[in-house]
Amino acid sequence: MSNSQQTTTQTTVQTVTGPIDVNDLGRTLMHEHLFVTYPGAESDTLNKPMNHAERLDVCVDKIEQMKAHGVNSMLDPCPNDLGRDVGLMTEVASRTGFNIICATGLYKEDQGGGAYWKFRAELGGSPDDITEMYVKELTEGIGDTGVRAGIIKVATGQPAISEYEHMLLLAAAAASVETGAPITTHTDTGVLGDQQQRILTEAGVPAHRIIIGHSCGSDDFGYHMGLVEGGSYLGFDRFGIAILQPDELRVASLLRLLEAGCASRVVISHDSVWCWGGSPIPDPEAVAAMLEVWTPTHFIERIVPMLKEGGATDEQISMMLNENPRRFFSGEALPALG
Ligand SMILES: [Zn+2]
Numbered sequence: 230m231s232n233s234q235q236t237t238t239q240t241t242v243q244t245v246t247g248p249i250d251v252n253d254l255g256r257t258l259m260h261e262h263l264f265v266t267y268p269g270a271e272s273d274t275l276n277k278p279m280n281h282a283e284r285l286d287v288c289v290d291k292i293e294q295m296k297a298h299g300v301n302s303m304l305d306p307c308p309n310d311l312g313r314d315v316g317l318m319t320e321v322a323s324r325t326g327f328n329i330i331c332a333t334g335l336y337k338e339d340q341g342g343g344a345y346w347k348f349r350a351e352l353g354g355s356p357d358d359i360t361e362m363y364v365k366e367l368t369e370g371i372g373d374t375g376v377r378a379g380i381i382k383v384a385t386g387q388p389a390i391s392e393y394e395h396m397l398l399l400a401a402a403a404a405s406v407e408t409g410a411p412i413t414t415h416t417d418t419g420v421l422g423d424q425q426q427r428i429l430t431e432a433g434v435p436a437h438r439i440i441i442g443h444s445c446g447s448d449d450f451g452y453h454m455g456l457v458e459g460g461s462y463l464g465f466d467r468f469g470i471a472i473l474q475p476d477e478l479r480v481a482s483l484l485r486l487l488e489a490g491c492a493s494r495v496v497i498s499h500d501s502v503w504c505w506g507g508s509p510i511p512d513p514e515a516v517a518a519m520l521e522v523w524t525p526t527h528f529i530e531r532i533v534p535m536l537k538e539g540g541a542t543d544e545q546i547s548m549m550l551n552e553n554p555r556r557f558f559s560g561e562a563l564p565a566l567g
Pocket residue numbers: 260262306500
């Protein structure tokens with residue numbers, strides 16, 4: 230049923246402030262962002278950016294709110310080309326005593342830094358150079374920061390995986406096979422995760438080392454079960470983004486998976502962004518309305534009660550928030566469904 234599972238397991242996970250025992254992850258959100266900036270934001274000269282101290286304050290405040298809800302750790306899977314700021318992550322982690330895991334990777338073609346990498350490829354740049362960069366960031370550190378990534382990020386857009394994105398999937402798979410690092414993905418509105426899973430596993434990545442992200446963007450039970458049968462984790466990681474999908478639909482989809490015995494296959498998050506480069510959401514009122522629920526404590530505050538109302542147990546919720554992130558990073562085999 231599932232693809233061949235690696236027998237080797239990892240006892241530690243790399244955070245921005247150093248390796249920690251996987252058993253110390255505790256309650257973990259698997260997809261939140263301290264800071265995101267789209268390529269091109271630097272051209273928006275009408276925007277007044279927050280300074281570093283302001284960003285630091287916002288991020289520390291969010292982390293303190295998460296800690297107050299029993300959260301110990303998070304993954305910020307910002308790819309290299311969306312303004313990933315490991316200096317900010319490190320400072321926030323140090324100030325709060327909170328575990329932050331960062332990623333290496335490149336974003337999807339339509340919103341990432343593809344202009345640079347495609348220009349470079351035209352002049353002889355090779356996908357192997359990208360793999361080399363990922364491996365260096367995973368094993369030695371990002372630039373000269375000494376901060377190591379703990380996971381590889383990949384992303385695809387719509388309506389199909391582009392040639393550029395396919396190249397990035399293979400570069401990520403090669404780096405994963407070489408280093409044993411796991412992979413987390415972006416899917417647009419919960420489509421093409423099945424193809425991501427196939428491409429990555431055919432390139433040698435064990436399916437249980439992959440999270441198919443934004444799977445809650447789909448309410449197709451067959452699609453979800455296909456990913457489960459393929460042996461990967463599903464990211465229900467956009468709770469609170471009402472403009473993409475109402476939470477009621479995400480909850481209904483998740484309850485169906487729990488009823489089908491899939492609690493061990495789901496990780497939780499919000500894809501919340503705490504600080505932006507530029508102002509990609511131009512209407513301040515729209516931002517304010519979104520931010521009421523698009524917070525990293527929304528799942529625990531408002532979604533858990535909805536799930537319990539629908540029959541989810543404390544054990545299932547704890548499995549998704551605690552046990553699954555630990556098992557995912559350890560590389561342990563998946564338990565049987567049910
Ligand atoms: Zn994200």
